[in-house]
Amino acid sequence: MNENYTIEQASPEVQRKFIAGVYFKMFFALVITGVVAFFTEDIYIYLCQQGIITLENYKIFMWCPLILELVLVLALSFAINKINPVFAYFLFILYSVCTGFSLSFIFQFYEITSVYKVFAVSAAMFLGMTIYGATTKSDLTSAGRYLMMALIGLIIMSVFNIFMKSSRLDWILCLVGIGIFIGLTAYDTQKIMRMSTHADGSKNFKKLEIIGALELYLDFINIFIKMLTLFGKKK
Secondary structure (H helix, E strand, C coil): CCCCCCCCCCCHHHHHHHHHHHHHHHHHHHHHHHHHHHHHHHHHHHHHHCCCCCHHHHHHHCHHHHHHHHHHHHHHHHHCCCCCHHHHHHHHHHHHHHHHHHHCCHHHHECHHHHHHHHHHHHHHHHHHHHHHHHCCCCCHHHHHHHHHHHHHHHHHHHHHHHHCCHHHHHHHHHHHHHHHHHHHHHHHHHHHHHHCCCCCCHHHHHHHHHHHHHHHHHHHHHHHHHHHHHCCEC
16 A cells, blocks of 8 residues: 655544545445345346356356456556546446456355355454454554565465365465454554544545555455355355
8 A cells, every 4th residue: 555644643533534434435345246246146047047158157257357356456556646536446346346246156156144154254353353453552564564475475375276276275275364364454454544644635545545445345355255265154
């Protein structure tokens, strides 16, 4: 996240507005993702009944939003300083829609009650860590650096396991991933709280709201997916 702070201390009202903006955008994106995932599953069932697509076709189709997700998150991360806040928010919402498409598979492979239970547990874990990040007196900056290095290692090993197809390694990577994203939730929250103390309502901080919401959104989505992989009950 690009931390372009102003020198002046923001008023408590402005701080609250900045923090509320971050969490509202994150929550709104999660709602969009959930709605899109739910209705995509209904569309999939209809297309299967009509004989238009099969499960294998569906798996191939899911690669399209995954690729678009990668493009969008890279665009937001590297071009955030060159685009206006409205367009940045549009890209974030588009990203949440694509995530909804790619997550619709969970309704095909996991029992719906299991999905709800894992979602509730993931939400509780996320809430607990975001409260910790907002209230702790400890400086999580150094921890954040180590967590980011661990995340890079996790991504490399996950790509490696695509070819290895080791269920045991996949289980270990999910467990490690949960720990990493739980830690990143606290770290990202503390970073957002620090930025809020200098928020001035400018375009830069409007964009920082969006990047902050995206980071927390990614933390939660990854916790949920990895929890579902480990503890979700398959059909």
